Amino acid sequence: MGKYIEDGLTAYRMKAKSEKISVPRPHRIKPLNLERGIEWLLKLSAAIAILAIVLITVFIFARGIPLIFKTGLIDFIFNLKWSPSHGSYGIATMLVGSLVITLSSLIWAVPLGILSAIFMAEVAPSRIGNLLGRLVELLAGIPSVVFGFFGLIVIVPFIRSHLGGNGMSVLAGAIILGIMILPTIISISRDSILTVPKEYKEGSLALGATHIQSISGVILPAARSGIITAVVLGMGRAIGETMAVVMVTGNSTIIPGSILSPVRTMTSNIVLEMGYAAGDHQAALFATGAVLFIFIVILNLVVSFSIKAGKNYAN
Amino acid sequence: MLTNNTREKLIKAFLWLSGLIIVAILFIIIAYIAIKGVSAINLDFILEAPRRAGKEGGIWTTIVSTVYLTLVSLLIAVPIGVGSAIHLEEYALRRSWFANLVNLTAETLAGIPSIVFGLFGFVFFVIFLQMGWSIISGSLTMAIMILPTITRTAQEAILAVPAEYRENSLALGASKWQTISRVVLPSAVPGIITGIILSIGRAVGETAALILTAGSSLGMPGGLLDPARTMSVHLYILAMEGISMDRAFGTAFLIIVLIVIINYLANLSLCRMSQVSRQI
Amino acid sequence: MKYLKLKSENIKVFYKDFQALYDVNMDIQEKRVTALIGPSGCGKSTFLRTINRLNELIEGTRTEGQIYLDEEPIYEKDRDVVGLRRKVGMVFQKPSVFPMSIYENVAYGPRIHGIKDRNRLSEIVERSLKAANLWNEISDRLNSPAARLSGGQQQRLVIARVLAVEPEVILMDEPASALDPISTSRLEDLIGELKKNYTIVIVTHNMQQAARISDYTGFFLNGHLVEFSRTDELFVNPRDKRTEDYITGRFG
Numbered sequence: 001m002g003k004y005i006e007d008g009l010t011a012y013r014m015k016a017k018s019e020k021i022s023v024p025r026p027h028r029i030k031p032l033n034l035e036r037g038i039e040w041l042l043k044l045s046a047a048i049a050i051l052a053i054v055l056i057t058v059f060i061f062a063r064g065i066p067l068i069f070k071t072g073l074i075d076f077i078f079n080l081k082w083s084p085s086h087g088s089y090g091i092a093t094m095l096v097g098s099l100v101i102t103l104s105s106l107i108w109a110v111p112l113g114i115l116s117a118i119f120m121a122e123v124a125p126s127r128i129g130n131l132l133g134r135l136v137e138l139l140a141g142i143p144s145v146v147f148g149f150f151g152l153i154v155i156v157p158f159i160r161s162h163l164g165g166n167g168m169s170v171l172a173g174a175i176i177l178g179i180m181i182l183p184t185i186i187s188i189s190r191d192s193i194l195t196v197p198k199e200y201k202e203g204s205l206a207l208g209a210t211h212i213q214s215i216s217g218v219i220l221p222a223a224r225s226g227i228i229t230a231v232v233l234g235m236g237r238a239i240g241e242t243m244a245v246v247m248v249t250g251n252s253t254i255i256p257g258s259i260l261s262p263v264r265t266m267t268s269n270i271v272l273e274m275g276y277a278a279g280d281h282q283a284a285l286f287a288t289g290a291v292l293f294i295f296i297v298i299l300n301l302v303v304s305f306s307i308k309a310g311k312n313y314a315n
Numbered sequence: 316m317l318t319n320n321t322r323e324k325l326i327k328a329f330l331w332l333s334g335l336i337i338v339a340i341l342f343i344i345i346a347y348i349a350i351k352g353v354s355a356i357n358l359d360f361i362l363e364a365p366r367r368a369g370k371e372g373g374i375w376t377t378i379v380s381t382v383y384l385t386l387v388s389l390l391i392a393v394p395i396g397v398g399s400a401i402h403l404e405e406y407a408l409r410r411s412w413f414a415n416l417v418n419l420t421a422e423t424l425a426g427i428p429s430i431v432f433g434l435f436g437f438v439f440f441v442i443f444l445q446m447g448w449s450i451i452s453g454s455l456t457m458a459i460m461i462l463p464t465i466t467r468t469a470q471e472a473i474l475a476v477p478a479e480y481r482e483n484s485l486a487l488g489a490s491k492w493q494t495i496s497r498v499v500l501p502s503a504v505p506g507i508i509t510g511i512i513l514s515i516g517r518a519v520g521e522t523a524a525l526i527l528t529a530g531s532s533l534g535m536p537g538g539l540l541d542p543a544r545t546m547s548v549h550l551y552i553l554a555m556e557g558i559s560m561d562r563a564f565g566t567a568f569l570i571i572v573l574i575v576i577i578n579y580l581a582n583l584s585l586c587r588m589s590q591v592s593r594q595i
Numbered sequence: 596m597k598y599l600k601l602k603s604e605n606i607k608v609f610y611k612d613f614q615a616l617y618d619v620n621m622d623i624q625e626k627r628v629t630a631l632i633g634p635s636g637c638g639k640s641t642f643l644r645t646i647n648r649l650n651e652l653i654e655g656t657r658t659e660g661q662i663y664l665d666e667e668p669i670y671e672k673d674r675d676v677v678g679l680r681r682k683v684g685m686v687f688q689k690p691s692v693f694p695m696s697i698y699e700n701v702a703y704g705p706r707i708h709g710i711k712d713r714n715r716l717s718e719i720v721e722r723s724l725k726a727a728n729l730w731n732e733i734s735d736r737l738n739s740p741a742a743r744l745s746g747g748q749q750q751r752l753v754i755a756r757v758l759a760v761e762p763e764v765i766l767m768d769e770p771a772s773a774l775d776p777i778s779t780s781r782l783e784d785l786i787g788e789l790k791k792n793y794t795i796v797i798v799t800h801n802m803q804q805a806a807r808i809s810d811y812t813g814f815f816l817n818g819h820l821v822e823f824s825r826t827d828e829l830f831v832n833p834r835d836k837r838t839e840d841y842i843t844g845r846f847g
């Protein structure tokens with residue numbers, strides 16, 4: 001009896017045989033169709049991002065390139081005359097404008113950003129560092145149009161009354177844009193400083209270096225590629241920024257002579273004229289967008305290159 | 316030795332100063348707009364429709380448009396973003412060319428300036444697909460803009476779900492999709508919500524892309540094909556055309572309040588996320 | 596009368612280029628405890644995971660040979676893996692409860708296998724928790740998060756979760772390694788109970804434990820099954836020199 005129970009399955013089979021019941025066999029079914037369907041659906045949704053970028057490239061270039069062919073690439077980029085009513089489409093002024101605004105915002109925002117990243121990661125007590133981190137996130141969340149508005153009602157009048165000119169200027173743009181790219185620079189630099197292995201710093205301190213010496217001699221070099229990434233991404237954000245810049249820079253199509261003169265960037269030009277542009281004029285704005293697009297893609301490539309270089313450096 | 320010590324102290328003081336400057340910048344911007352804006356705000360300002368191009372009345376229609384546009388873009392982007400995150404983390408082989416391409420694309424999309432999205436939305440949705448300046452054109456454009464954020468945060472959240480959950484579920488005889496839908500995704504929800512909250516922030520603040528795709532009509536949007544003006548676009552037009560600085564301040568203040576709330580919620584859900592992963 | 600529940604035939608497993616198992620042949624009897632012992636990295640877990648085809652989830656693994664469950668080959672092109680895993684439950688080294696309530700953890704398996712009726716689910720949950728010797732301790736807080744249970748309770752919860760799918764074989768991979776001595780002895784008692792109804796294959800690093808609870812023991816070394824026989828024979832009278840060295844602690 002004991003054996004019989006012990007051998008339940010065999011017994012069951014024997015019983016099944018004598019009574020001609022069909023023995024349950026492990027069922028063999030094909031993988032469910034539902035599973036397959038879902039798998040394809042998911043893959044499809046992943047493909048949408050690719051589709052989007054292809055469409056963006058194709059449509060912007062298709063709308064812009066013919067005009068560049070018409071005017072000639074050299075003329076489009078180096079001609080200083082932007083005068084749609086005369087059929088003259090040179091974006092050199094705006095190209096210079098974008099570069100001037102971007103560089104002048106980087107000049108102050110990069111040092112301040114890196115310094116405060118060092119402060120948050122190394123010097124401040126961790127509670128303060130974290131609080132600051134949150135504030136920086138908040139700063140990152142404030143929309144461009146609010147920055148632009150603040151610039152328009154505070155910075156521009158300030159410049160007008162203290163430094164002269166009408167206030168709408170390269171300087172106003174550089175100040176506002178600098179504030180806007182600070183979060184990008186700070187948070188990426190801070191992260192890369194925080195991921196430097198503790199042993200580096202300890203090793204340096206153990207050799208008798210001071211805290212500051214360890215930071216400048218060991219930590220910053222180890223975080224170098226992250227900091228470069230931060231600066232390049234900040235630069236990308238500055239070049240592409242539109243609303244804040246358009247609200248504070250006066251938007252005259254001239255090459256700025258001083259930091260107090262007005263300036264027009266490529267992005268401002270698009271948003272200001274898109275509303276009424278048609279035909280070649282509109283195409284020229286799309287061509288400007290294409291130039292912007294190429295800039296950003298190049299910056300992205302620089303970033304992935306510097307990240308790779310950083311990895312090699314770490315090894 | 317002493318000089319070395321003073322130098323050390325000086326530099327540290329300098330670093331403290333730089334931290335302080337950051338706080339000051341944020342504080343000044345928010346305080347200034349809050350002080351000037353809070354007096355413009357009352358129930359009428361929020362609940363009344365704008366009159367005379369916004370010179371009078373409130374901003375109700377722009378609030379509705381903002382919510383409408385945000386919701387529709389989330390409705391489009393969340394399933395696609397979460398879906399592709401699931402594909403990348405659960406189905407795609409590491410280093411497959413397709414996964415690499417999708418990741419690269421997401422990175423590139425994240426770096427493209429709003430104005431370029433605006434140009435694309437204009438030529439593709441507004442003109443080519445003949446949707447005109449409308450909620451749907453704006454939302455579709457917005458959806459592409461927030462797709463990288465949603466995908467990335469969902470990816471991170473899915474990645475943070477311990478591998479043991481999957482093994483245990485599969486060892487119990489669950490199919491792959493059952494495992495994902497019943498164990499992996501529920502654990503990843505806080506992360507997905509973080510992505511959604513961050514995207515809402517982006518949608519509320521977006522201006523350049525929406526001017527070119529949703530238009531700037533002040534009317535109350537009825538259907539998906541109606542044009543609409545969001546709060547941020549409204550702020551831009553009020554300020555740039557000098558229509559009413561009072562109302563511009565009020566609008567800016569409301570936007571900042573929204574952003575602060577969104578930021579707080581995002582932090583909250585991030586905390587939840589790390590708590591969940593600590594529990595494990 | 597013995598019934599051959601599982602039979603492994605020339606099992607080879609590769610992780611990419613690395614061969615983790617070499618021609619493992621093993622007969623596993625029904626309603627017996629079979630213990631797998633051997634030094635770390637010798638392939639015990641790998642072998643265990645070939646039995647419910649869990650290894651193939653790892654990218655780049657390849658399995659050759661065949662395993663028969665109830666005389667049915669499991670490595671076959673259109674074999675229903677889900678059904679296989681339902682019959683062959685697994686308890687892992689680290690108890691991993693799902694981030695749900697105790698009740699939901701146990702009900703998970705039956706639910707995915709299509710049981711919706713609430714009464715029936717409750718019944719299964721209660722029966723499984725009782726069988727895993729956990730019911731008395733937690734019956735009053737079935738709806739509290741499972742993560743709050745102690746390590747030993749979590750391990751028994753995981754066993755209850757496996758029992759709830761009504762498997763025929765239970766694989767256990769060092770189930771006691773994270774437990775204190777008291778929880779361990781309770782687990783061993785539980786295994787003694789379970790073997791009345793289930794076929795159990797258990798990996799353990801603890802040779803006393805293997806000797807205490809198992810009927811058969813297999814000794815693995817560097818991916819080879821060096822010796823496999825009745826536990827009393829293997830520990831008292833090992834046939835292979837390497838087995839002897841290992842069980843007497845003279846190894847390496």
Ligand SMILES: Nc1ncnc2c1ncn2[C@@H]1O[C@H](COP(=O)(O)OP(=O)(O)OP(=O)(O)O)[C@@H](O)[C@H]1O
Nearest residue numbers: 610613615633634635636637638639640641642653
């Ligand atoms: N995913 C994997 N990829 C590559 N090699 C693996 C993988 N898993 C296991 N191995 C290798 O296969 C061999 C057997 O591993 P296995 O986990 O089966 O050993 P084990 O006997 O269970 O060891 P332990 O007692 O430490 O758990 C080891 O050399 C291990 O390094």
Ligand SMILES: [Mg+2]
Nearest residue numbers: 639640641768
């Ligand atoms: Mg193991």
